[in-house]
Amino acid sequence: MDIKKIGLSTALPTRLLTVTLAIACLALALAQILQPIVQNDTWWHLKTGDWIIANRSLPSSDPFTYSHHLTGDTQERFLLTAYWVSQIVLSIALKFGGFFGIAIYRAVVLGILAVVLFQRLQRRGVQPWLSFTLLISASLCLFWFYPGLERPQVLSFLFASVLMGMVEEIREGKGPSWLMPPMMTLWANCHGGFIVGDLLLCAVVVGAAWTFRKDRQHFFKISRWAAAGLCFSLCNPNGYFPFLSAFQLSLNRELMDSISEFKGSIEAFHSGYPQIAVFWVLLFLMLVAAVASGRFSCLDFFPMMLSGALAFRYCRNIAFFMVAMAPLSGYYLKHAMERWATRPVKAVLVLGALALITVVPLTLSQVKWEETILNTPDKRYPSAAVDFLQRQELKGAMLNDYDAGGYLIWKLSPDRKVLIDGRIINLSILRDYRTIQQARTHLVNGRPAWSQLLDSYDIQYVIQYLQQPSTGELQPLMRVLLNDPQWAPVYVDQIAYIFVRRDGLNASVAQQFEIPPLLFCGRILESFDSILHEHPTEVKALLGRGEMFAYLGRIDEGKRNLDAALRLSPKNMSIQSRMIQLRMLERDG
Numbered sequence: 001m002d003i004k005k006i007g008l009s010t011a012l013p014t015r016l017l018t019v020t021l022a023i024a025c026l027a028l029a030l031a032q033i034l035q036p037i038v039q040n041d042t043w044w045h046l047k048t049g050d051w052i053i054a055n056r057s058l059p060s061s062d063p064f065t066y067s068h069h070l071t072g073d074t075q076e077r078f079l080l081t082a083y084w085v086s087q088i089v090l091s092i093a094l095k096f097g098g099f100f101g102i103a104i105y106r107a108v109v110l111g112i113l114a115v116v117l118f119q120r121l122q123r124r125g126v127q128p129w130l131s132f133t134l135l136i137s138a139s140l141c142l143f144w145f146y147p148g149l150e151r152p153q154v155l156s157f158l159f160a161s162v163l164m165g166m167v168e169e170i171r172e173g174k175g176p177s178w179l180m181p182p183m184m185t186l187w188a189n190c191h192g193g194f195i196v197g198d199l200l201l202c203a204v205v206v207g208a209a210w211t212f213r214k215d216r217q218h219f220f221k222i223s224r225w226a227a228a229g230l231c232f233s234l235c236n237p238n239g240y241f242p243f244l245s246a247f248q249l250s251l252n253r254e255l256m257d258s259i260s261e262f263k264g265s266i267e268a269f270h271s272g273y274p275q276i277a278v279f280w281v282l283l284f285l286m287l288v289a290a291v292a293s294g295r296f297s298c299l300d301f302f303p304m305m306l307s308g309a310l311a312f313r314y315c316r317n318i319a320f321f322m323v324a325m326a327p328l329s330g331y332y333l334k335h336a337m338e339r340w341a342t343r344p345v346k347a348v349l350v351l352g353a354l355a356l357i358t359v360v361p362l363t364l365s366q367v368k369w370e371e372t373i374l375n376t377p378d379k380r381y382p383s384a385a386v387d388f389l390q391r392q393e394l395k396g397a398m399l400n401d402y403d404a405g406g407y408l409i410w411k412l413s414p415d416r417k418v419l420i421d422g423r424i425i426n427l428s429i430l431r432d433y434r435t436i437q438q439a440r441t442h443l444v445n446g447r448p449a450w451s452q453l454l455d456s457y458d459i460q461y462v463i464q465y466l467q468q469p470s471t472g473e474l475q476p477l478m479r480v481l482l483n484d485p486q487w488a489p490v491y492v493d494q495i496a497y498i499f500v501r502r503d504g505l506n507a508s509v510a511q512q513f514e515i516p517p518l519l520f521c522g523r524i525l526e527s528f529d530s531i532l533h534e535h536p537t538e539v540k541a542l543l544g545r546g547e548m549f550a551y552l553g554r555i556d557e558g559k560r561n562l563d564a565a566l567r568l569s570p571k572n573m574s575i576q577s578r579m580i581q582l583r584m585l586e587r588d589g
Contacts, residue, residue: 014129021132021353024360028139029114031364032149033106034372036379039148040403041422042090043410045083049091058084058237064409066397066417067429067457078192078245079423081237086152086190099377106149109158113323116161120168120327126334133353134326136360137282141322143363144275145315153316156193159183160324163197164303167204168327171299176225181232188236195246196310196320198233200303201226207298255427260470261316268315272571278359279318281352283308286329293335304328381407382496385463389498392490392513395505396460402433403469404496419457432457437464439476450480461506462499466492466524471574472540474547482521488514494527524548539569547578555586 037043044064051063058081093101114135121131146154166177187194205226212219234240249255256262260271269276286304290296304325311321371379382404390412398418400408405421412418420433434440436450444452464475481487481499488510491498497520500506515523528545531538546561559582566575 017350017353018129018132020357021129021136024357025114025132025135025139027364028136028143028360029110031367032110032139032143032147033103034369034374035147035367036371036373036377037102037148037150038380039151040381040406042148042150043406044421044423045087045150045152045406046090046094047410047413048080048083049087049089050095052084052088053091062425064413064417065419065421065425067419067426074241075245076425078238078241079425082192082242083152084189084237085186086155090150099373102150102377103373109154110149113154113158113161116158116165117323117326120161120165121330124168124327124331124334126327126330129350129353130330130333133356134282134330136356137278138319138323138326140275140278140356140359140363141319144273145319152191153193155190156187156196157320157323159187159190159194160197160200160307160320161327163200164300164324164328167200167300167303168331170222171297176222180225180229184229184233185235188233188242192242192246193320194233194236195242196307196317198230198243199306201229203302203306204299207300207302210298252427255424255430258430259424261314263315265312265315265318273315276315276318278356279311279322282322282329283312286325286332289329289332289336292340293332294339295332295335300328378407380495382463382465383411384493385491385496385498386411388491389461389463392506392509394461394498394500394509397458399433399436399454399457399459399462399464401464401496402430402437404463404465408463419459437475437477439480448480450477451484460501460504462487463496465496466494466527467540467544472543473574473578474544474551479551482517489517489520490514492520492523492527494531521548521552537568539565539572539575542568543572543575543578546582550578550582550585555582558582559586 047064048059052058060077060080062076062080090102090105093105095101097104117135117138118131121134126134142149142154142157148154162183163180166180170176184194184197187197205223208219208222212222236242260268263271265276265279286308290301290304307317307321307325311317382401386408398408398416400418400420402420402422405418408416408418409421420429424430432453436453439448439450441448441450443449462477462481464477466478467474475497478497478499482489486502487499488502489497489499490509490513492515500510502510525545525548528541528548531541532545535541542561542565546558546565548558549555549561550558559579562575562579562582566572566579569575
């Protein structure tokens with residue numbers, strides 16, 4: 001139905017809206033293709049691809065961490081081999097094209113995904129303006145939740161979109177596609193998200209049991225097709241273990257709570273992700289439209305509800321749902337509008353499209369266009385600290401920052417190995433790391449736990465982010481190391497710091513480069529001053545400067561900075577807790 005019948009009196013506003021939406025989609029796509037690498041995991045994916053190509057085999061044990069001997073063989077092998085095809089492709093793109101090659105890889109993946117989605121929307125007869133509205137919704141969720149299009153997860157979005165396209169063809173009366181088995185095999189060797197694909201196939205079979213309850217022959221044909229997809233997905237280095245691993249992960253509350261991607265959508269919304277409301281609105285509209293359209297079919301509705309439930313439960317699946325189910329949303333919304341041809345219903349959708357158009361420039365305004373993957377691919381990472389580490393040839397075991405683990409693997413392997421990175425191959429190592437990083441002081445063998453663990457792992461030097469990436473708080477470990485005579489600060493910049501043992505393997509570095517504690521703190525304050533000179537409303541810089549003033553006993557200055565940060569971010573729990581601590585210090589004199 002032409003949109004002019006719902007209040008836009010001529011075809012011109014329709015075309016204008018469509019063109020505006022298309023331009024917004026292209027702007028979002030360009031921002032996603034050009035932005036620097038912001039996902040730490042990308043780096044270890046690249047390095048693993050390099051390793052596989054160099055050794056012409058899949059790793060059987062972790063070549064990047066010195067703690068790999070503490071891990072469980074099966075889980076370790078799964079994390080090392082679950083992405084091997086995508087890792088090889090990424091490695092080749094970087095080898096032959098540099099970071100421009102990664103940008104090309106992003107553009108190709110995004111382009112194929114856009115073609116698949118648009119073809120599905122066009123085949124369903126969805127109006128162009130509504131198609132672009134749904135594509136913008138999907139693009140925004142990709143931008144917010146998966147800013148790194150080079151991540152293997154994005155391939156799962158692509159494969160799921162193709163899978164749902166095959167299901168739609170079955171609903172239209174076509175036979176099951178023979179491409180399903182090879183696609184599932186490829187998916188299973190690119191990313192562990194193929195498990196969701198298998199679950200979608202199971203949902204299709206359940207839906208087919210009702211849809212074709214009077215045509216058992218057709219039902220069995222679809223069941224055999226889905227079973228073939230399930231069987232071929234087991235053609236991966238780990239067989240059925242990914243299913244067992246996913247089940248064990250869902251039961252591990254400690255690990256689930258430690259990774260923000262596994263938060264529920266409600267919890268994530270209250271943690272500072274208001275963008276999740278876009279997902280809620282679309283999910284609600286899909287449910288209403290599916291019922292109101294008169295075209296309800298269990299064949300595709302069950303997979304839609306399954307992916308919607310997974311997205312509601314785990315926010316990491318929101319982009320998956322928004323992308324893979326966008327054409328199905330368009331189909332139900334189109335027919336709901338045609339069946340309920342009332343001005344208010346359609347006006348709401350048009351207003352929703354206009355609202356999304358306003359969200360796009362607000363989102364793009366946060367992009368630093370002068371920093372792209374082509375000129376500053378690793379500006380967000382401790383590149384200068386790594387240069388110092390390599391120039392001074394620091395020796396022995398390092399305690400690296402968890403959030404920089406992947407980057408350090410890419411920069412330093414095979415010469416140096418890390419303690420931990422985003423793969424979290426072993427949960428006990430994560431526990432020990434947190435005890436050290438948070439400087440927990442409960443006693444172990446008569447000593448503070450953090451100090452005892454540093455000795456237990458024979459840590460010779462520490463390289464950590466200056467501030468915790470998620471909150472902006474200064475690292476607790478830095479404060480205790482400054483007061484520990486065994487450790488000497490030798491490097492600090494706006495991003496990271498390095499400490500070495502005074503009497504360890506790097507004693508000569510400590511003697512030559514030790515920074516007196518007051519000078520060390522002064523340099524940190526200077527770095528925050530520099531950031532705030534360019535960006536006066538940078539909340540994390542205000543928080544960090546306030547904490548540093550408090551550490552130096554300058555309580556009033558600390559309060560002024562925290563007050564300024566709190567005015568900019570009144571719901572920030574980290575700032576609130578620091579303000580309470582400062583007030584208690586002030587009260588106690």
